[in-house]
Amino acid sequence: MNNFRHRPLGLLAPALLIAVAGCSTADDSAAAAVPSPDAKTAKVCRDLHRVLPEKLDGRGRDDPEPRSAYTAGWGSPAIILRCGVVRPPKMVDPKVAEGGDADALPGGVNGVDWLLEKQGDDTWRVTTANREAYVQVSLPEGMSAPDATPVLTGLATSVKKAIPKGIASMR
Numbered sequence: 001m002n003n004f005r006h007r008p009l010g011l012l013a014p015a016l017l018i019a020v021a022g023c024s025t026a027d028d029s030a031a032a033a034v035p036s037p038d039a040k041t042a043k044v045c046r047d048l049h050r051v052l053p054e055k056l057d058g059r060g061r062d063d064p065e066p067r068s069a070y071t072a073g074w075g076s077p078a079i080i081l082r083c084g085v086v087r088p089p090k091m092v093d094p095k096v097a098e099g100g101d102a103d104a105l106p107g108g109v110n111g112v113d114w115l116l117e118k119q120g121d122d123t124w125r126v127t128t129a130n131r132e133a134y135v136q137v138s139l140p141e142g143m144s145a146p147d148a149t150p151v152l153t154g155l156a157t158s159v160k161k162a163i164p165k166g167i168a169s170m171r
Contacts, residue, residue, distance in 0.1 A: 030064035030078035032071045037084025038169055041133045045070050045083035048162035056154045077140035079151055085136045088127050091115050110156035116145060132166040135159060
């Protein structure tokens with residue numbers, strides 16, 4: 001059974017009430033590494049870029065540098081989206097699929113499956129699962145895991161519209 005299809009992220013929130021200490025950066029401009037997707041993935045990522053919301057969780061759109069059809073951002077400190085990233089190693093880890101890894105949990109929000117991962121700097125990153133492209137969203141410092149739910153809810157319509165269900169390339 002595919003656990004990414006049956007665990008609403010909202011139900012994970014009580015288990016993840018880990019508040020991340022927030023601090024702002026001295027430079028408010030966001031930067032993001034631009035992915036290098038293959039041609040098929042690049043097309044769906046460009047489609048996604050065209051339908052992304054102007055506001056996300058109350059934050060205005062402010063895309064990171066360098067500007068790219070494969071990245072987007074909202075607010076300051078920024079929520080950063082990158083499309084066409086490689087599959088996260090934890091996505092195929094059986095321990096994660098069984099719910100045995102507190103730093104990586106599968107979930108679903110409004111018809112889009114995601115893998116939620118705690119990073120070494122105590123920030124959180126979520127990546128789509130079961131779609132033809134991996135879309136990664138990095139939450140800024142100060143946003144805890146439960147804060148991901150409204151962000152992912154705001155992105156679900158765009159992801160469903162632009163990124164078909166399926167299996168992304170294994171790169």
